[in-house]
Amino acid sequence: MTNKAIVIGGSAGSFKIVMKIISLLPKKIDIPIFICLHRLRSARKGFAETLQINSSIKIIEPIDKEFIVANNIYIAPANYHMYILQNGRIGLSIEEELNHSRPSIDLTFITAAEYYKENLLGIILSGANDDGANGFKKIKEYNGTTIAQDPQECEVSVMPLSCIKNNCTDKILTIKEIIKEIQFFISFNI
Amino acid sequence: MDIHDEEIKEFIEIFASLSTYNFSDYSEKSFRRRMEKIVNDNNCSLTDIIKKVKNNASFLEKIVRDITVNTTELFRDPKVWLEIQKEIIPKLKELNTINLWHAGCSSGQELYSMLMFMNENGLLEKTKTIGTDINTEILEEAAKGNYKYRFNFEYLPNFDQVLNVIPEKEKIPYSKYMDIDQSKDLIKIKPFLLNKAEFLKHDLVKDKNIFSRKFDFIICRNVLIYFNNNLQNKIFDMFWENLNEGGFLVIGLHESIMGPISAKFIKKGQCYIKKSANG
Structure with missing residues (x-):
C-alpha cells in the first residue's frame, strides 16, 4: 500500500472544525493524520483528550523520535515544533518560533511533503497569520494535493487567503466538502 | 533559501576535521x-560559511553557538516538578550528599529552579550541582544568573504552581530567590544560589564522565x-553508567528512552530510576 498521509494546519477559529472533522472520520483510516494548530502556550493539557472524546482513532501528542503508525492522529504538542523525519519517525524541537508560532505549521507541512511526496494531502483551515503558505508551496513542489478552507466560511480568513494568494492551492472548499475529500483520500488506495 | 543535503554533509565533515565538534548524529x-x-542571519551561502570557518577559529565557535538551541525556562512543566517531589525527593532525603548533574543546562533557569526546589525541601546544603553545556558563552551567562525580565516573567507563575501548592501555607515570595526589577528589565538569582552551582563545558556527543564522580540525579x-x-541511545547508556544505583534521570515531557537500555530503568512518569545490578 502507498505510504500516504494528511496534514492539517490552522489557528484562530480552527479548533471546532478539527473537532468536527475528527468526529466524522471512519473508524479505521489506515493512514496517519498530522495536525498542527496554534494554541495558547499555557494550554498544555487537555487538548488531545478533548479531541479524543469524539473519536475512536487514537489521538497522540507524540514523543520525540516515535515511529509513525498508520491509523493514528498526531497533534503537535504545545510549544514544540513537530517534524516528519525521513526514517518514518516524528521529531520534536523547541527551537525559535517561526512566523511567531511554535508549533509552526510550515515546518510540519514541509517535512511531511519531503517524506510523503505526491501522496500527501495538505489542508489549511481558519487562522490569523500566514503560517502554512510556505508549507503549501513545498507540498505542491512534490505534487501533493492542497486544500484551503473557503475564506468566506472561516472565522478568520488570513491563513487560507495567504495560501490561495501563493498560487499553490488546488481547491478552495467548505468544511462539508473538505470532509468528503478526506474520506475519499482515505478510501482511495493506489 | 534552499540548502542541498550535500552542502550540509560537507559542512559536518569540515567541522569534524577542524574541531572536536561532530554533528553527524544530530x-x-x-x-x-x-x-x-x-x-539567513549571515546573509550568505553555506559554502561561504564553510570557507570562513576554515580560516577563523572564533567564527567557528560562533557557528557552534548558533547551532545549539538555547531554550530554558523557570520551572518548565510544573507537572514534572510535582512528580519529582513525589518520586525522587523522598529518596534524596536518605542520602548524605546529593550529586546533581544538569546536562545541557543552557543559561541555567531550570538549574536554579532545581536549587530553589532543593532548598524548599531542605536539601540544598548537601547538594553538589554541576551544570554543563557545549556552549561556553551560555555557561558564563548561567553563572551570572541575570535574566531579562521580559523574556522570563511569563514563567514566574510556574514558580507558584510548583512551590506554592498548599493554600494554607504561607506563600513563598519570589524575592526569597530572585531580585526582580521590571524597570531595569532584570531578574537576578540571589548569590546564595549562584554559589551552589559549578558550570563546566561538556559535549554530550563525545565526552563521557569528566567529573570524577557518579551522580544521584541527572536532569537532561x-x-x-x-x-x-x-x-x-548512546547518551542514555552514558547516563546509566554515570548514575549511582537507584539514581534518577529526568528527561523532557515529550522524550522517552526507547532503546534496550530502557530495561535497566524503572519509569515513573518522566522520572527514570536506575535499577540495581541484581534487577
Whole structure:
C-alpha cells in the first residue's frame, strides 16, 4: 500500500472544525493524520483528550523520535515544533518560533511533503497569520494535493487567503466538502 | 533559501576535521533548520560559511553557538516538578550528599529552579550541582544568573504552581530567590544560589564522565531531541553508567528512552530510576 498521509494546519477559529472533522472520520483510516494548530502556550493539557472524546482513532501528542503508525492522529504538542523525519519517525524541537508560532505549521507541512511526496494531502483551515503558505508551496513542489478552507466560511480568513494568494492551492472548499475529500483520500488506495 | 543535503554533509565533515565538534548524529530536520537560520542571519551561502570557518577559529565557535538551541525556562512543566517531589525527593532525603548533574543546562533557569526546589525541601546544603553545556558563552551567562525580565516573567507563575501548592501555607515570595526589577528589565538569582552551582563545558556527543564522580540525579530535558535515535541511545547508556544505583534521570515531557537500555530503568512518569545490578 502507498505510504500516504494528511496534514492539517490552522489557528484562530480552527479548533471546532478539527473537532468536527475528527468526529466524522471512519473508524479505521489506515493512514496517519498530522495536525498542527496554534494554541495558547499555557494550554498544555487537555487538548488531545478533548479531541479524543469524539473519536475512536487514537489521538497522540507524540514523543520525540516515535515511529509513525498508520491509523493514528498526531497533534503537535504545545510549544514544540513537530517534524516528519525521513526514517518514518516524528521529531520534536523547541527551537525559535517561526512566523511567531511554535508549533509552526510550515515546518510540519514541509517535512511531511519531503517524506510523503505526491501522496500527501495538505489542508489549511481558519487562522490569523500566514503560517502554512510556505508549507503549501513545498507540498505542491512534490505534487501533493492542497486544500484551503473557503475564506468566506472561516472565522478568520488570513491563513487560507495567504495560501490561495501563493498560487499553490488546488481547491478552495467548505468544511462539508473538505470532509468528503478526506474520506475519499482515505478510501482511495493506489 | 534552499540548502542541498550535500552542502550540509560537507559542512559536518569540515567541522569534524577542524574541531572536536561532530554533528553527524544530530537530528536531520532541526539541524537543517539551524543551517537555514545561520545562512539567513549571515546573509550568505553555506559554502561561504564553510570557507570562513576554515580560516577563523572564533567564527567557528560562533557557528557552534548558533547551532545549539538555547531554550530554558523557570520551572518548565510544573507537572514534572510535582512528580519529582513525589518520586525522587523522598529518596534524596536518605542520602548524605546529593550529586546533581544538569546536562545541557543552557543559561541555567531550570538549574536554579532545581536549587530553589532543593532548598524548599531542605536539601540544598548537601547538594553538589554541576551544570554543563557545549556552549561556553551560555555557561558564563548561567553563572551570572541575570535574566531579562521580559523574556522570563511569563514563567514566574510556574514558580507558584510548583512551590506554592498548599493554600494554607504561607506563600513563598519570589524575592526569597530572585531580585526582580521590571524597570531595569532584570531578574537576578540571589548569590546564595549562584554559589551552589559549578558550570563546566561538556559535549554530550563525545565526552563521557569528566567529573570524577557518579551522580544521584541527572536532569537532561529537551536536549536529546536534537540528536538522532542512535546518539540518544548512546547518551542514555552514558547516563546509566554515570548514575549511582537507584539514581534518577529526568528527561523532557515529550522524550522517552526507547532503546534496550530502557530495561535497566524503572519509569515513573518522566522520572527514570536506575535499577540495581541484581534487577
